[in-house]
Amino acid sequence: MDKIIVKGAREHNLQNVSVELPKNKLVVITGVSGSGKSSLAFDTIYAEGQRRYVESLSTYARQFLGIMDKPDVDSIEGLSPAISIDQKSSSHNPRSTVGTITEIYDYLRLLFARIGHPHCPKCSQEIKRMSLDEIIEKVRIQILNHCQTEKIKPQKFIIYSPIVRQKKGEFKELFINLKSKGYTTVRVDNKIFNIDDDISLIKTNKHSIDVMIDQLTASYSQIKDKIFVANLISRLRPVVEQSLSLSDGLVVLSKSNSKDILFSEKFSCPKCNLSLPEIEPRMFSFNFPLGACEKCKGLGTIYRIDPDLVINKNISINEG
Numbered sequence: 001m002d003k004i005i006v007k008g009a010r011e012h013n014l015q016n017v018s019v020e021l022p023k024n025k026l027v028v029i030t031g032v033s034g035s036g037k038s039s040l041a042f043d044t045i046y047a048e049g050q051r052r053y054v055e056s057l058s059t060y061a062r063q064f065l066g067i068m069d070k071p072d073v074d075s076i077e078g079l080s081p082a083i084s085i086d087q088k089s090s091s092h093n094p095r096s097t098v099g100t101i102t103e104i105y106d107y108l109r110l111l112f113a114r115i116g117h118p119h120c121p122k123c124s125q126e127i128k129r130m131s132l133d134e135i136i137e138k139v140r141i142q143i144l145n146h147c148q149t150e151k152i153k154p155q156k157f158i159i160y161s162p163i164v165r166q167k168k169g170e171f172k173e174l175f176i177n178l179k180s181k182g183y184t185t186v187r188v189d190n191k192i193f194n195i196d197d198d199i200s201l202i203k204t205n206k207h208s209i210d211v212m213i214d215q216l217t218a219s220y221s222q223i224k225d226k227i228f229v230a231n232l233i234s235r236l237r238p239v240v241e242q243s244l245s246l247s248d249g250l251v252v253l254s255k256s257n258s259k260d261i262l263f264s265e266k267f268s269c270p271k272c273n274l275s276l277p278e279i280e281p282r283m284f285s286f287n288f289p290l291g292a293c294e295k296c297k298g299l300g301t302i303y304r305i306d307p308d309l310v311i312n313k314n315i316s317i318n319e320g
Contacts, residue, residue, distance in 0.1 A: 001078035004045065008074030011047075012039040021045075023078065042084055044071045049082030094299045095287065109284040118279060120269035127267050127276060132244065135263045136236050139253050143232070146255050147223045154219040159236075160187060160210035160252040161243035162262070170201045171209060178211060185212035210252060214239040 002023050009017040014036045021027050029037045051068045083102050099105030118127045130138070139159075147155055164171065178186065179195045186193050187210040193199050201207055216235070222228045243251040249265040267276040285291040292298030 003078055005075075005077040006040070006045065006073065007076070009040060009044045010072040011043045012036065014039050014044070023080075042086075044073055045076065045079070046082045046084040047071045048073065048076050049079045050084075052079060053081040094301055106281075109281040112284050113279050113281040116279070118267060118276060120272055122272040123269065125269060125271060127269055128264070129267050130263060130265055132237075132240065132265070135244075135251055135265065136233065136240050138261075138263055139236055139240065139251070140229075140233060142253055142255070142261060143218055144223050144229075146258065147218050147220050150256070151220040154217045154222075156215065156217050156256045158215040158254040159213045159239050159243060160254060160260075161213050161247040162208065162210045162250050162252050163247050164207060164209035166206045166208055168204060168206055170203050171207065174209070175199055183211050186210065187212065211246060213243045213246075 004021040004023065006021070007018045009019075013034065017036070017040065019040070029041050031037050047068050048071050051070060054062055054065050054067050057065070085098055085101060097105070099108065119125065120127055143155075143157055146157075164174070175186070175195060184195050186195060186199075188199060188201070189207055214235070216232075218228075218232070240251055244265060249268070251263045253261045253263070255261070262271070267279065282288040283291045286293070286298030286300075293300075296302050
């Protein structure tokens with residue numbers, strides 16, 4: 001049933017009221033003082049819903065809850081277990097909310113932490129964590145699909161390890177370190193350089209630096225060969241492992257005439273250079289520092305000085 005049907009409600013000052021209320025909707029019961037708003041919402045609908053719910057429990061559980069009196073009403077259909085929150089809060093503690101009072105807050109935290117899909121707070125892109133095998137499979141599929149789209153000539157693919165993402169600096173020591181490890185090619189701000197080139201960067205500007213790990217070519221005819229595909233997978237594994245190790249969990253696949261595709265083995269948004277820790281229920285708690293708002297510290301209230309209350313603009317300095 002998609003609605004609650006109340007017939008002949010006579011609780012308190014209600015005069016044989018019959019009404020139909022839609023379910024899964026925000027329903028407002030309004031009227032002048034004494035018209036029976038609370039009598040209908042709290043003393044009739046909620047009371048009957050709570051009474052029926054308690055009656056469905058075991059005898060042992062009922063002794064702790066107690067059974068409410070049946071309201072003066074002919075019939076109520078379509079009721080579900082009910083929760084009632086009075087606007088006159090019995091607590092002035094800012095940490096007491098509807099979620100904590102009804103005890104659904106802990107369940108919501110578990111729900112978001114265990115089955116939620118995290119998104120980047122800046123670009124709204126879904127953040128996923130992939131294993132090594134998943135990244136290799138994604139790269140393989142991207143290569144095969146691109147070759148099927150571009151059938152005319154062999155396609156070039158490059159695996160990069162993004163070691164710097166939009167950071168300021170000259171990075172001279174980084175280039176020296178890469179050269180000592182045997183790397184020969186880097187991509188700086190989307191421009192290819194040999195590691196021996198004189199790479200001069202402006203210290204105050206943000207730069208992105210990718211290290212070329214491997215490059216390969218594949219054609220439409222080659223991807224039909226099972227041996228070629230098997231060798232491709234064998235070649236990709238050490239390449240992807242090397243990239244993940246060098247860039248702390250990131251791999252970039254560059255395709256001919258196409259946008260780069262970035263893969264991550266962590267909860268991070270490579271596009272915005274934003275990393276997230278392991279998602280835990282306490283991160284959704286305003287009582288935990290990492291889950292609390294940085295401005296209000298989880299209290300929902302910011303204390304500030306109101307200049308209008310300090311200075312009386314209607315009188316002079318001498319008068320004040």
